[in-house]
Amino acid sequence: MVMIHPGLRPYIEPYRVLGCMRMWQPHDDSCRCTSTLGRHRMNVLAVDVGGTKTLLGIVTPAGDIVSQSEHPTRIGIDDIERVSALTVEELASATEPVGAVCVGFPEYVSAEGLLTSREVLTWAEQPARVIHRAIAARGLEQLPVRIDSDVRLGALGEATFGVGVDRSSFIYVSLGTGLSSAFVVSGAPWRGSRGEAIALGEWPGPEGTTLERYASGTAITQRYEHLTGVARTARDIVTASATDPVARGILETAGSALGRACADIVSLIDPAVVIIGGGLGSAPTLLSEAAHRAYISATARRDDSPPWVVAGNGARSGLLGAAAAALPLCC
Structure with a gap:
């Protein structure tokens, strides 16, 4: 069998x-x-x-x-x-x-x-x-x-081979070059009537822009170049954040915006868990730490809020x- x-x-x-x-x-x-x-x-x-x-x-x-x-x-x-x-x-x-x-x-x-x-x-x-x-x-x-x-x-990768196994439901947030999400119920991603139930990045973000244009890997590089005039990759900005206050500020504000958005998702659909993935989202950075803190703060009024979990398969x-x-x- x-x-x-x-x-x-x-x-x-x-x-x-x-x-x-x-x-x-x-x-x-x-x-x-x-x-x-x-x-x-x-x-x-x-x-x-x-x-x-x-x-x-x-x-x-x-x-x-x-x-x-x-x-x-x-x-x-x-x-x-x-x-x-x-x-x-x-x-x-x-x-x-x-x-x-x-x-x-x-x-x-x-x-x-x-x-x-x-x-x-x-x-x-x-x-x-x-x-x-x-x-x-x-x-x-x-x-x-x-x-x-x-x-x-x-x-689906997390539902089948990762930390989403046996979870009744979860929201999966992928943060990398871009930003998007998917809602999973009983092991199956819910696609919506048009296949477009993935557009977390299109949510309104700070400073009159979208969340993707504020918190994604692409947004981080653009914001850094706008403030400093220096073109750096997201990876370089993460590395520099230990000593570069501009890099640190961009990562922390991006993470805070993402964490609050995830708390809003929880208020809307009440998943059993929030899984943060993608190359940037699953890495231990100031951005992911700030996102987690903002999420905890925004959901603190309830003792049983869904846990925040890093994707078991990371970028894979x-x-x-x-x-x-x-x-x-x-x-």
Whole structure:
């Protein structure tokens, strides 16, 4: 008997493969398994396209990353063809059979697996179509391909392989180059009617701007350059904060704004826990410390407020979530 991880159960049912070019069900006769154990016991290819970097990894059903590669994400030009090429290269070089692919993008994604925004990336054609075409051009066997929002996959990664396991509900906040969130109930991210229940970054922020333009990694670099005239990366600003009062002030005000916003989310939807993730959010910095303090202060009127927990998978939550979303597609 195949043991199904609790976080995957909401996905184990016949459904249309999101972003795939055909109708497909987990045990459809048209699926040609290349393993005697069936594809549900095969590895999957997970791809996490972020605002700064793209991660690709071969992941086992247990959530172990067999291999991983990292590439810069190209902003301002259509990067879908390159992501597709990287995906095919990973498939071609895999040492064991791969049963399915899932790719997360930092955009709004519909229930059908279609990108519906160009907030971060430039694209002209839907990724699933490009990936299938690239697979065919390389002469490889077609596989189920799923497309979803990177933050929903990050949330699923924590629900399946991280600190969200067995939680009745949680809000997952991803702070990195950008800022977004996803609400998870019974192990499944809630996508909303349009697939847009991820836009924490669009909430009003201090100084008449949005929360993303005030507290994200991109915002931190822009605010620092505006105040000092010096261009530094978010990583450099975090490092400099020990001795640089400008860097320290930016990180602390960004964290305070994020913590208060998370307290507002708790007042609205009452999750069992708040999970803070993403490369910047899960790192021990002045920003994350300030966010935690602000959250505790804003929720102090209740003794049983949801705990604030750092993502167990850190910056790899999205990659593992993509794997979790791909696994049920393996017949």
